Amino acid sequence: MLRHLLLLLACLPLLAGCGVDADQELLCRKLIPAFEDESFTGVSSRMLADDPRAIRLDYQSAGESHWITCRFAGSSTEAGRTQLAAVATDRTGWLSGIRYAMLEQWIRIKPPRNDAAPAASFVRGVETLWTPFLFLLQQIINAATVACVYGLLALGYTLVYAIIGQINLAMGELTMLGAMMTAMAAAGLGMAGLATWPPALLGVLVLAMGFTAVQGWAMDRLVFRRLRGVRSHTPLIIAVGLSVAYQEGMRLLHGARDWWPTPALADRHDLVGDGAFTVTALSSQLAILGLTAGLYALLWGVIQKTAYGRAHRACTDDLAAAELVGVDVNRTIAVTFAIGGGLAAAAGSVIAFYYGGVSFFTGSLIGFKALAAAVVGGIGSVPGAMLGGALLGLVETFWSAYFVIAYKDIVAFGLLTLFLIYRPQGLLGQPRGRGD
Template identity: 85%
Template sequence: MLRILLLLAASLLLLSGCGIDADQDVLCRRLIPAFESDPITDAWTRMDAEDRRVVRIDYRTGGEAHWIACRYAGAATEAGRTVLEAVATDRTGWLPPMRFAMLEQWIRIKPPRHDAAPAAAIVRSPPTAWTPWLFLLQQVINAATVACVYGLLALGYTLVYAILGQINLAMGELTMVGAMLTAMAAAGLGMAGWADWPPALLGVLVLVMGFTAAQGWAMDRLVFRRLRKTRSHTPLIVAVGLSVAYQEGVRLLHGARDWWPAPVLADRHDLIGDGAFTVTALSSQLAILALTGGLYALLWGIMQRTPFGRAHRACTDDVAAAELVGVDVNRTVAITFAIGGGLAAVAGAVIALYYGGVNFFTGYLIGFKALAAAVVGGIGSVPGAMLGGALLGLVETFWSAYFVIAYKDIVAFGLLTLFLIYRPQGLLGQPRGRGD
């Protein structure tokens, strides 16, 4: 354990830089007047969660919230970082080749406007001694949202593994399904004028959770229950097959294009600043934190104070013994898969409404990272899943902010490798045998 803590300390000391590339930010902001005639206010820049070549700017004009996304040939510090490849807006989606070519011609002949959130808006005064610490605090706030996504999905992995000793690799695809359904529902709410109405958003979340919970239940009832006594790698192979089937099914039904829902709860709150840098938080970030905390507390209460929770703990200790004393193992496992599917849907909804850019492949890498978070925290441990998600979110966000973004995933999975070598049971997991 001491060795792991020393390795963690060494890793965090390394995280001490490049955030959003200023040149990419300025170039993307220069494109906004091509789509807007009114002055731009409250512009805020972020990078896409999955493709770090994409810079997205949320802004307000004429009292309405809009966004523009620019994809470059390379991420920050990489070759091609200022070569624009594609542009999308909340009104048009990704521009077709002809419109994009016309936009490139427009930017060559159009001088930059001073009301389009120019580069001066990024740094308003010389840095002070507090600026690095404020930037650090901003990364902690940004990491909290990422940690919520990983933590929620890691809970689904850990609940299933705790009771079966098997990893359902198709859980990431339930996140993708949740993200796609949320994106489509958000588009419908936008057309109805209810995009920022909290009860409507909550209703969408409940419906999506119900759908993916039913998908999780069906996975167990139709597939994994039949393989429960199998002592080979067949369940793992079947899970990979389910993952591919979900990906291809969604691709054939909805195509391979990205969905970019309009941002919701995008009001920005300035927390603290020194003139050179201001720490901000969005209403959506606060809502995500509150939602994740509430769901975790609800799950903890279910696991500790309900008959299902007692049955789950009994099956976790020894499935055969639990069955002998009258526990309905099949029902307990099915509910566990349903809960995992519902939590995966919440993670997908966060990805869709906060990050955007969801497609049929969204759940693949997210699923593996959430599995890494579950292993780091101690797969089988509910608190460990949230701890692992928080740790992975911090490492990813800090690395993206201070170092070359291209190596972010290498660092994340390198951390997983260290834990598998030196502490396979994770931070909060306990080495134990399983009774079948």
């Protein structure tokens, strides 16, 4: 008896891998409304015998039997088990590249459960001559949001570099702080029933920007001011150390889990369609564009019309000469760090509310991509930062839509490499003439 019990216990791990993964089944079930105008019932699931990474769901809709098959990047015991790779149905077979991309788009802006009919047009309609052009227009709309994130953070990089000639690699971590603060504040708003109230969302944005502005000021006051005039790589190494310190501090304080705030301003607006594909935009996308345009216009006005702006431009031209004619260099640089920190937090708030999934590591890759955008546009140039963000957003979004999405980061940094080789000053930048 004991021998049989031990044998059963030894087989349990093997038996555990024979059933359908619950997470995979749930993800696949959420795709059914994209193909059905009516409600569905009687869902049963099973693994495909010839493909351990695929599961099939059989269901009833409008009195008819249908099925959907979802293939994932990994089986239930492998990495990538919740990463969707391909989808097939009894009506369409395996979705083609463009239709699968349409489905991915629908997943991100999925309508409420009782409004599944518009979703069906993403994958069930007959393609027309206009479908590829509408799909291209949708990607431009999607790219605008990505460009706003990169552009806002690139502004922070470019302002600091323009005045001190050094890159603050910890700027990405200020974006992470802004995103984490936004996520935590959004959780509080949710408990208070104010998760979608625009004035409350604006208050969260101002709070996050103010906090990271103070962090940016403190970076200069406590660290970079002491390194001013150092011509070695010490400031760069210190910036890397600050980045790691912020990451680990946030991990120790709040853990390594992802935060998923409630999406704000998630109303969907259909713009144009041809029956096979409908171009849509979210209220949040329009708000992000307005926020970015407003902050850029405000920054441009400050740089061009205020005493700080004149001091910043003087320090950008020649730091030593500006100090000789009475410009308070230390204060100007400290304010620049604060403004850069606030812009980084704005990018973080956009990430938290629009994309979600923020964690202590959020600012790392985003920071390097925004730095790439600043270099491409011309680091030190305010218009160049926005131009670089727009270009990088377009390249990344188009690559994700038309090619293998796994290589989009390689393409982004490959673009940076090409600019560093053939045009190191960027599109709108000018070669620096101060010997630094």
